[in-house]
Amino acid sequence: MSQIPDEWIEQVKQNTRVYYGHASHGAQLTGGLDRISDRDSFYAFAEGYSLPQVPNTLDFLSTYNDPDMFFSEVQGILDANPSINVAMFAWCGEASWYDIDLYTSQMEALEAANPDVTFVYMTGNTQEGFDSGYERYLFNQALRQYAREHDKVLFDFADLDVWYGDEYTPDVYDYDDYGRKPLVTDIPLEHPQWHGDDWGHTTWESCENKAKAVWWMLAKITGWNGE
Numbered sequence: 001m002s003q004i005p006d007e008w009i010e011q012v013k014q015n016t017r018v019y020y021g022h023a024s025h026g027a028q029l030t031g032g033l034d035r036i037s038d039r040d041s042f043y044a045f046a047e048g049y050s051l052p053q054v055p056n057t058l059d060f061l062s063t064y065n066d067p068d069m070f071f072s073e074v075q076g077i078l079d080a081n082p083s084i085n086v087a088m089f090a091w092c093g094e095a096s097w098y099d100i101d102l103y104t105s106q107m108e109a110l111e112a113a114n115p116d117v118t119f120v121y122m123t124g125n126t127q128e129g130f131d132s133g134y135e136r137y138l139f140n141q142a143l144r145q146y147a148r149e150h151d152k153v154l155f156d157f158a159d160l161d162v163w164y165g166d167e168y169t170p171d172v173y174d175y176d177d178y179g180r181k182p183l184v185t186d187i188p189l190e191h192p193q194w195h196g197d198d199w200g201h202t203t204w205e206s207c208e209n210k211a212k213a214v215w216w217m218l219a220k221i222t223g224w225n226g227e
Contacts, residue, residue, distance in 0.1 A: 001212040006042075008224040009215065010056075013044065016218050017051060018060045019077055019087040021070035025125050025157075026090030028200035030062060032211025035204060043215065051081050058218070067094050071106050078114055086221060088120035088155065095124025095139045096132040104146055118221050121147055123158040126170070126190045127201060134175045137187045155217055160210050164193040 020030070030047050037045035046052035051061040061081060065073065070089045078084055087110070091098075104121075111119050123140040126133070140158045147154040162170040170191045176183040196203035220226060 001036075001043075001215050004216060004219045004224065008219040008222060009042065011222045011224075012215065012218045013056050013058050015222060016058060016086055017081070017084045018058070018218075019051075019074065019081070019084045020060050020062045020090070021065045021074065021088070022062065022090035023064055023066060023092045025092045025127075025200055028202055028207045029090065029210050029214055030060060031199040031204070032207035032209070033058070033060075033214060035208055036211050051084065058215075065089075067091070067098055067103070071110075074110060075113065078117060085116060086118045086120060086218065087114075088122060090122055090157065091124040093124070093128060093132060093136075096128065096136040098139065100139050100142045100146070103143075107152075118153055120153045120155050120217070122155045125201075126158045126161040126188055129173055129187075129189055130175065131177060133173070133187055133189065134177070134181065134184060137184060153217070153221060155213070157210070158188075160213055161190045161194060161206075162188040164191045167191075 020026070033045040034047070036043045044054070044057040045060070046054040046057045047060040047062050049061070049063065052059040061077065061084065063073065063077070067089060074087060078087065107119050107121060121143060123143055124136045126136070128136065144154065144156070146152070162168065171189040172186045173189070174183065174185045175187060190202070194202050194206040198204045199207050
């Protein structure tokens with residue numbers, strides 16, 4: 001995160017307002033943002049069920065919801081808070097059964113209705129194995145391909161789950177539901193370094209790692225070229 005120039009952190013704080021729908025796993029992002037903010041006020045962060053109005057701060061309007069609630073509520077929240085210019089939803093386990101085509105079509109409809117808002121797509125966490133993990137992996141892979149092909153902003157929650165720094169040594173498994181489904185090998189699960197339950201079903205270290213990725217993503221959305 002220290003690689004982000006200070007002026008782009010300032011740009012994010014001054015110009016970015018976020019609506020964030022999530023349940024327990026999604027709290028990893030906001031929990032990490034809180035801890036970083038408490039440690040260094042330069043990365044000031046505020047969160048509320050109504051949009052905070054804190055100067056020189058990254059402000060999040062956060063609601064606790066599932067995907068059906070998010071998609072039924074988001075337009076009303078955007079209409080009531082016209083300063084919001086980024087919106088995103090984080091999955092708990094729903095990515096293992098949610099229809100990828102429905103998800104992308106709902107997001108595309110929101111993008112068409114709100115051209116001044118950047119909608120962030122998100123992969124699902126990698127904690128569950130067996131059939132749920134298999135279906136989630138297929139969802140995540142399809143979403144990554146869709147995001148590449150359609151130039152979407154993707155917060156790859158799953159990828160952050162399976163990497164520790166530059167180390168890719170997650171737990172993996174093969175699955176075909178006893179021959180009833182096409183075999184997929186090396187399905188990655190959460191990296192052992194992140195095993196814990198400090199907050200949002202993971203460690204504080206994982207929360208802060210994801211929060212750093214949020215700052216990086218928002219700086220890129222704001223206009224930073226990554227250099």
